Amino acid sequence: MNDLERFIEKSELVGSENLVLSNDEFSMILKKERFDYVDVPSFNLKKDIRAGEEGIGTALVEVDYGIAETGTVVVDSCEENKRLATCLAEKLLVVMPLSKLVSTLNHVADFLEERTTDMGGYVAFITGASRTADIERVLTVGVHGPKEMTVYILNDL
Template identity: 75%
Template sequence: MNNLEFFLDKSALVGNENQILSSEEFKNLLQKESFEYIDVPSFNQLKDIQAGEAGIKNALIEVDYAIAETGTVVIDSINENKRLATCLAEKLFVVMPISKLVASLNDVADFIEERTSDMGGYVAFITGASRTADIERVLTVGVHGPKEMAVYIVNDL
């Protein structure tokens, strides 16, 4: 199984919606969809808002890396609004250029060290929608992060 197949399998296991798109298909999607927060440098897209008490309905964020072995996306979250958007969005959409896909956590170790060496560094690891359960095993979705997550894998950046 190659890295992409492994990522898709692990990502789907936690309930993520995954779509493989060309750059053109993604650009068309950007024109059709309305996101409250956008941070997608590869397409020169930025729409910055500050999360209020109502939270954020949806956010679109480009990943810094994706880890195939766990289906996890890695996002440099030093920007407070970006950090809040990834935690408070009801639905989190992530853009993953296929070139950012690595096999394992070891492959992003240097990136993590570089980004967190200062006291103010934050790196988020997001595998899917937030899930938590209490002692009675009552599952609650979306308490510590998004209720839903979708991954747009752009294959020709």
């Protein structure tokens, strides 16, 4: 099983949707969908919003890495609005260039050290929608993060 297949398998285990797209297919999605917050540097897209009482409906962010062994995406979230968007959005859509997919957590160690050396660093590891259960095993989705997560895997960036 290659890294892409492993990533998709692990990511779908926690309910994330994964779509492998070309740049053109992704561009079509950008034209059709409406996003409240956008941070996709590879496409020079930025739409900033400060989360208020109403929250954020949909956030679209580009990831720094994807980890195949866990189906996790890694996002440098030093910027407060980006951190809030990835945590508070009802629906989180992430863009992962295939070139950013690594096999294991060990492959992002240098990135983590670089980004968190000073006290202002903040890196988020996101593996699907937020899930929590109480003592009676009642599952609640979306308490500590998004209710839905979709990963757009771009195969030709």
